[in-house]
């Protein structure tokens with residue numbers, strides 16, 4: 001069989017499941033063998049794939065997180081657009097199968113989806129129902145607003161039910177990018193970067209500054225515990241050990257929550273918002289990743305890639321992956337299959353992400369973001385957030401600095417492309 005490398009960034013429960021999916025495809029035919037290779041975090045996987053391409057060592061398939069989309073789209077000589085691949089290899093391709101927010105996020109200016117949607121997510125809030133009960137809070141009523149997150153956290157701590165109110169993974173994705181989308185604030189000019197490489201960041205607005213300032217104050221009071229840079233790997237254990245009562249992370253944290261949050265009941269809720277800024281928050285934006293096909297591999301591999309991509313779109317494969325991991329059902333058929341199976345009734349909260357993502361028609365501010373060099377910008381966000389938490393900068397200084405340094409990255413990318 002022709003071997004086809006699939007570089008990916010899925011560790012833990014979801015990584016094991018991804019390997020099963022590859023095995024499922026390999027067992028379904030004998031011409032091709034998909035070989036999954038774990039390359040570390042999303043930024044390590046993307047950086048590694050770019051280096052490999054330059055060295056002519058690239059895999060046929062690489063999983064790239066949503067914020068790497070701008071970089072991949074600009075790398076025209078390196079990527080083989082999925083719609084083109086499927087056409088060339090005679091495989092069926094119908095973009096209307098995918099849910100609208102996914103198509104919107106991954107289409108080029110002509111409306112073509114360039115990479116295969118595979119694992120789209122959106123951030124949600126997980127909370128410990130037992131701790132809520134112990135603190136005298138209603139376990140069926142999670143906080144809706146940031147004011148409630150603050151007051152519930154204080155109640156929880158004062159009652160001794162838990163040591164910390166809340167933690168969060170991904171300060172960049174959840175507490176900065178999604179924060180602005182939910183409140184209908186532009187993240188940059190040019191429709192959050194969808195309108196061109198000459199976009200400039202503008203998210204150093206009152207909302208971001210106020211929120212970062214609150215996070216610093218809440219940290220100092222002990223209500224909030226920082227989960228660490230990049231994805232915030234320290235956040236999940238603080239929730240599993242019942243140290244923090246609430247926890248914001250990707251909907252795809254679900255599999256690990258189910259596996260690790262032992263001995264207490266978990267509730268699922270939408271992300272909180274500031275109700276004096278917006279009465280009803282907009283949709284959250286998607287995260288997770290898509291599968292990009294890279295050029296320059298032997299011709300026979302591409303037929304196998306196309307067949308594998310057809311396999312991944314099967315409703316039963318997609319629904320199984322979604323239900324196991326917490327990634328969204330990214331095709332309408334996979335969502336419907338789950339409904340017909342009674343999955344959402346049997347698993348309350350499993351559809352929080354999809355509902356939050358599709359609750360309104362997205363505006364230019366909530367459709368997503370698209371920038372080059374965004375791996376670097378995420379690094380700058382983490383740097384400046386650390387400076388804020390360490391008391392070296394005020395929230396305004398930190399956020400202004402992210403925007404100034406981030407804009408340098410955008411200008412570098414613009415001149416190189």
Ligand SMILES: O=P(O)(O)OC[C@H](O)CO
Pocket residue numbers: 042065066067120121122170173250251252286287288289
């Ligand atoms: O944890 P994931 O896979 O849902 O991804 C989270 C963010 O989208 C990464 O940018």
